[in-house]
Amino acid sequence: MEIVFDKGIFIPGLDLWLDSTRKKEFCVVSHAHSDHVARHNVPVMTKGTFSLLKDYYRKSNPVVVDYGEEIEYSGFSLSFYPAGHCLGSAQILVKDKSTGLRMVYTGDYKMTPSPVNEDSSVIPCDVLVLDATYGKTQYIFPNESEIIQTVAQILNGWFLEGYRPILEGWKLGKAQEILFHMLNHGFKVVVEDSIFQICKVYESEGVQFPGTYRLFEGDWAADEILLCPPNRTKKLMVQHYSAKRIMRLTGWALDYASGTRYGRTMIPYSDHADFKQLLNYVGQSGASTIYTVNGFSELSGYLMNLGYNASHLS
Ligand SMILES: [Zn+2]
Incomplete structure (x- = not known):
C-alpha cells in the first residue's frame, strides 16, 4: 500500500x-x-x-x-x-x-x-x-503516577513557602489531565479561559472531574493553583503576584537534565x-x-x- x-x-x-x-x-x-x-x-x-x-x-x-x-x-x-x-x-x-x-x-x-x-x-x-x-x-517517560506524586509534593512545598503555583500544559488534552489529577489530590484550581471552555466540552461529553474548579477572572487566592497554557502568564496579568513559581508539564522536559528551563520547573509528563x-x-x-x-x-x-x-x- x-x-x-x-x-x-x-x-x-x-x-x-x-x-x-x-x-x-x-x-x-x-x-x-x-x-x-x-x-x-x-x-x-x-x-x-x-x-x-x-x-x-x-x-x-x-x-x-x-x-x-x-x-x-x-x-x-x-x-x-x-x-x-x-x-x-x-x-x-x-x-x-x-x-x-x-x-x-x-x-x-x-x-x-x-x-x-x-x-x-x-x-x-x-x-x-x-x-x-x-x-x-x-524519550522514555518515568512512571506517570509517580510523576503526579512528585508534582503534588513540589506544589505543597511551594504553598508552604508562600508561593502561588502556576501549572502550564497545552489547553486541549494535557490541561484536562492535569486538572483531574490536581483536583484528585485535593488542590484548589483556578483555570485560564481557553482551558475552562474545553473542560466544559469534556463535561458535556460525560467526563466528570473529581471536584470543582473556577474560571480565572483576575483574582487568585494564595491557596489556589493557576492552570494555564504555556507562556500565557503575561497575558493573564499576574505580574503583581510577586511570590509565584511556574511548573511546565511536557515530555520535552527530558531534554533538560537540570529540571529547570526558562525559569520554570520542567516535569516530564506527556499526552x-x-x-x-x-x-x-x-x-x-x-x-x-x-x-x-x-x-x-x-x-x-x-x-x-x-x-x-x-x-x-x-
Ligand atoms: Zn495532538
Missing part, C-alpha cells in the same frame, strides 16, 4: 486523505489539535472531536462516528478507535476492499491510561502509520507515547510495513535495524 505525506497523509490507491492541514473535499480528522485539521468540505471524525470543532466546521458537512463504528465507502471502510491523547482522539483503521490489507494510522496517541480519555489499545494491521513525536531512544510505547505498538500490531510520521526519522532507522520494513514519511 503506497502512502505519501504532503501536509497530511495520503493513500493514492484509495484517494484518501487523513489529517491534511490543507483543505480537502473529503478527509479523516484524527483529533482536534490545530496541526491535524483544515476546513474540509467533508471531514470525518469522532463525536468527541466534533464537539470540540463544532464551530470550526459549521460550514462543512461532517461525518460523525462512534468509536468502534465501521463506515463503508466504495473502495475502503473506516473505523475509529480510542487513541488516549485527548477528547475524541482516534486511531483510524482503513480496510482496502480490493487487496484486503488493513492499514492503521495511530494519529497522536498515548497508551498510558488517562482519567479523562478512553483507554487506547494496539490495533492489529498489515501497514502501520505511526506517530513518532518522541521517536528517539532517550504522547514514549519511545518504549512506540516500539511496543510496532511489535504488537503485527504490521509488516511501518511508516513513521512527525517527530524523528531516527525511529524508522531503529526499526530497520530490528529487521522491519520501515520508512519515515516527510
Whole structure:
C-alpha cells in the first residue's frame, strides 16, 4: 500500500486523505489539535472531536462516528478507535476492499491510561502509520503516577513557602489531565479561559472531574493553583503576584537534565507515547510495513535495524 505525506497523509490507491492541514473535499480528522485539521468540505471524525470543532466546521458537512463504528465507502471502510491523547482522539483503521490489507494510522496517541480519555489499545494491521513525536531512544517517560506524586509534593512545598503555583500544559488534552489529577489530590484550581471552555466540552461529553474548579477572572487566592497554557502568564496579568513559581508539564522536559528551563520547573509528563510505547505498538500490531510520521526519522532507522520494513514519511 503506497502512502505519501504532503501536509497530511495520503493513500493514492484509495484517494484518501487523513489529517491534511490543507483543505480537502473529503478527509479523516484524527483529533482536534490545530496541526491535524483544515476546513474540509467533508471531514470525518469522532463525536468527541466534533464537539470540540463544532464551530470550526459549521460550514462543512461532517461525518460523525462512534468509536468502534465501521463506515463503508466504495473502495475502503473506516473505523475509529480510542487513541488516549485527548477528547475524541482516534486511531483510524482503513480496510482496502480490493487487496484486503488493513492499514492503521495511530494519529497522536498515548497508551498510558488517562482519567479523562478512553483507554487506547494496539490495533492489529498489515501497514502501520505511526506517530513518532518522541521517536528517539532517550524519550522514555518515568512512571506517570509517580510523576503526579512528585508534582503534588513540589506544589505543597511551594504553598508552604508562600508561593502561588502556576501549572502550564497545552489547553486541549494535557490541561484536562492535569486538572483531574490536581483536583484528585485535593488542590484548589483556578483555570485560564481557553482551558475552562474545553473542560466544559469534556463535561458535556460525560467526563466528570473529581471536584470543582473556577474560571480565572483576575483574582487568585494564595491557596489556589493557576492552570494555564504555556507562556500565557503575561497575558493573564499576574505580574503583581510577586511570590509565584511556574511548573511546565511536557515530555520535552527530558531534554533538560537540570529540571529547570526558562525559569520554570520542567516535569516530564506527556499526552504522547514514549519511545518504549512506540516500539511496543510496532511489535504488537503485527504490521509488516511501518511508516513513521512527525517527530524523528531516527525511529524508522531503529526499526530497520530490528529487521522491519520501515520508512519515515516527510
Ligand atoms: Zn495532538
